[in-house]
Amino acid sequence: MEARFHVGAPDGAMVRTEEGWRQLSGGAAGSWSAKGISVALNAAGVGFALELEAPDDAVRLIKLRWKIKQEGRPLILGDHWERGYGELEWRGIVPERVLPWYFLRHDGGRTAGFGVKTGPNAFCFWQLDADGITFTADVTSGSEGVRLGARRLRVAELLHDPGLEGDSPFAAAQRFCRLMCDNPVMPKQPVYGGNNWYYAYGNSSHEEILADSRFMSSLSAHKTNRPYMVIDDGWQLVSGGGACNGGPWVGNAKFPDMERLIGEMKEAGVKPGIWSRPLLTAEEVPAEWIRYAASGGQVLDPSQPDVLQHIRESVERMAGWGIDLLKHDFTSYDLLGQWGMTMKSKPNALRQSFRDGSRTTAEITLDLYRTIAEASGQAAIIGCNTFSHLSAGLFEIQRTGDDTSGRWWERTRYMGVNTLAFRMPQHGTFYSHDADCLGLTADVPWTLNEQWLRLLAASGTPLFVSADPAIVTKEQELAIRRAFELAAEALPVGEPLDWLHNTCPSRWKLNGEETVFEWNDVNAELLEEKDNGWWL
Known part of the structure; x- marks a missing residue:
C-alpha cells in the first residue's frame, strides 16, 4: 500500500x-x-x-x-x-x-x-x-x-x-x-461468564469459587461455548483480603490445591480463569531483581532477563494447572507509579530507573507482555491496567476501563458506559474490548444494573457477571440466562449513536436495532419493571 x-x-x-x-x-x-x-x-x-x-x-x-x-x-x-x-x-x-x-x-x-x-x-x-x-x-x-x-x-x-x-x-x-493494528489477537469464541471480585472483593475460598462455578454453569445452556469463571484477587499465598497483593503465585489456606480447584471447576462446566499481579512479589528474590519496595512486597525490574524468566515460570505454573484464562493486573501502575488518569504528558512518576538503561520503558514493557503471552500457553489473556497500544496484538482481551462497582451505581455508569462507548472502535480491531463487570449486589438498583446487563450482552463485547449466588433473585437469574444466550454467540459491534454530544451515550445500535437506555433515574429503585420484549 x-x-x-x-x-x-x-x-x-x-x-x-x-x-x-x-x-x-x-x-x-x-x-x-x-x-x-x-x-x-x-x-x-x-x-x-x-x-x-x-x-x-x-x-x-x-x-x-x-x-x-x-x-x-x-x-x-x-x-x-x-x-x-x-x-x-x-x-x-x-x-x-x-x-x-x-x-x-x-x-x-x-x-x-x-x-x-x-x-x-x-x-x-x-x-x-x-x-x-x-x-x-x-x-x-x-x-x-x-x-x-x-x-x-x-x-x-x-x-x-x-x-x-x-x-x-x-x-x-x-x-x-x-x-x-496489523494483527489483532482475538479469543477463539465470544467471552462471557463470572468473576467474583465485585461481591467478594478478595474474600473467597475453594468452596465458594466452586459454588460460583456451579451457579455460572447453571445459567448457560450453550454446549460448545461454556462460560468462564474467573478467580480474582484473594487466592494467592499473601492475599490481603482485597489488597491486591502479589506473588508467590501459589494458593493459601483457603485455596490449598489450585490444580484440584481448576479441575473441579471444569467438571462443574465452566472455563477457569485466574488473576495475578506479575510485577509484585513478597518472595525472597535476589536484590538486583528489585526495582523498588512497595506495600505487600517489592516490585520487580522486568528489564532483567532473570526477572522475565521468573515471571515466565510463574505464568507457566498457572497455565499448567489447566486454566483457560489469565487476568494479569497492575503492570502500568507498577511500572510507572501512577494511574492512567494522572499520566497526561508525563507517564512516569517514579524516581527509579531500570537496570538496563539502553532500552526504552515501552520496549521493556513490550518484552514483559510478550513473555506473559508466550508463557500463558493455550489460555486467553485479559490485560487489566495494561497499556492499550502495547497490549494490542498480544492479548486477546483488554480491560478498557477502570473498575465498575457492586456498591455504587454511579461508578458503573461513569466508568462502564463511557468506556464501552468510546473504546468500542477498538473491539475486534485491537483486541476484545472488556468494559468491566456487572456487579450484582443488593447495593445497586436492579433497574439500572439490568440495563447495563442488556447493553453488555448485546454489544458483542465480553460479558462478566459478578454475583453472589445467595442474593440473586429468580427475576435476575432469568435476565442473566437471557444475557448469556446472547453473549455466547458472535454479535455485530454495538454502536453508540449519540456519542458526539453525550459522554454517557443512551442511544445505541445493537444487533441492527436502536435501543434507548435511561442511566440516570434517581427513582430507579421504585420503578416498576416492564418487559418490552427486548430479550425476545
Whole structure:
C-alpha cells in the first residue's frame, strides 16, 4: 500500500536530552539533526517510521510540529494511555489536552485519524491547537533518558487517514483502528461468564469459587461455548483480603490445591480463569531483581532477563494447572507509579530507573507482555491496567476501563458506559474490548444494573457477571440466562449513536436495532419493571 501521511513533513523537530532541549535542523529528505543526534521519518508500509540515533546522549523526548490552521469548529476524540476513567469524549480544541497514541478529528463531514501503529517503542501522544499539531515520543528508560549507544531505535510508525466524506465518525474510528493494528489477537469464541471480585472483593475460598462455578454453569445452556469463571484477587499465598497483593503465585489456606480447584471447576462446566499481579512479589528474590519496595512486597525490574524468566515460570505454573484464562493486573501502575488518569504528558512518576538503561520503558514493557503471552500457553489473556497500544496484538482481551462497582451505581455508569462507548472502535480491531463487570449486589438498583446487563450482552463485547449466588433473585437469574444466550454467540459491534454530544451515550445500535437506555433515574429503585420484549 502507498505510504500515508497526508499532512506532509513536519515544520520543526526537537529532542530533549538529559542536558536540555535541542532544536534539530535540516528536514531535507525527512531527516533532522543536531550535534550527535539525528531523527528521520522514512516511508514504511502505510505510514512513516520515526527513527532515532543518539550514540552519546541520553534522550528523553522527541517532538515534531506541523503548522496546520484548524478551520471551523472540529470535535476531537483521543485515546487513553491504559484504561479509560469515565472522561473519554469528543471535545473542541484544548491545546493542553494530551491525546495518547492517536486522535480523531471530526469536522462535520470527514473524520480524520492521526496516530501510531500499535507496539511502538515509545510512549507517544498528540496535542492539537488552533495553529497546528504536535507529536511527542517519550523514549525514557524509567526516570532517565534512554542510552542507545550504537543502536538505531525505530521509535514508532506514524499514520494519518484523512477520512472519507460522509463516513460516520464511528465507521472512521473503526477503520483507523484497523490501520493501526496489523494483527489483532482475538479469543477463539465470544467471552462471557463470572468473576467474583465485585461481591467478594478478595474474600473467597475453594468452596465458594466452586459454588460460583456451579451457579455460572447453571445459567448457560450453550454446549460448545461454556462460560468462564474467573478467580480474582484473594487466592494467592499473601492475599490481603482485597489488597491486591502479589506473588508467590501459589494458593493459601483457603485455596490449598489450585490444580484440584481448576479441575473441579471444569467438571462443574465452566472455563477457569485466574488473576495475578506479575510485577509484585513478597518472595525472597535476589536484590538486583528489585526495582523498588512497595506495600505487600517489592516490585520487580522486568528489564532483567532473570526477572522475565521468573515471571515466565510463574505464568507457566498457572497455565499448567489447566486454566483457560489469565487476568494479569497492575503492570502500568507498577511500572510507572501512577494511574492512567494522572499520566497526561508525563507517564512516569517514579524516581527509579531500570537496570538496563539502553532500552526504552515501552520496549521493556513490550518484552514483559510478550513473555506473559508466550508463557500463558493455550489460555486467553485479559490485560487489566495494561497499556492499550502495547497490549494490542498480544492479548486477546483488554480491560478498557477502570473498575465498575457492586456498591455504587454511579461508578458503573461513569466508568462502564463511557468506556464501552468510546473504546468500542477498538473491539475486534485491537483486541476484545472488556468494559468491566456487572456487579450484582443488593447495593445497586436492579433497574439500572439490568440495563447495563442488556447493553453488555448485546454489544458483542465480553460479558462478566459478578454475583453472589445467595442474593440473586429468580427475576435476575432469568435476565442473566437471557444475557448469556446472547453473549455466547458472535454479535455485530454495538454502536453508540449519540456519542458526539453525550459522554454517557443512551442511544445505541445493537444487533441492527436502536435501543434507548435511561442511566440516570434517581427513582430507579421504585420503578416498576416492564418487559418490552427486548430479550425476545
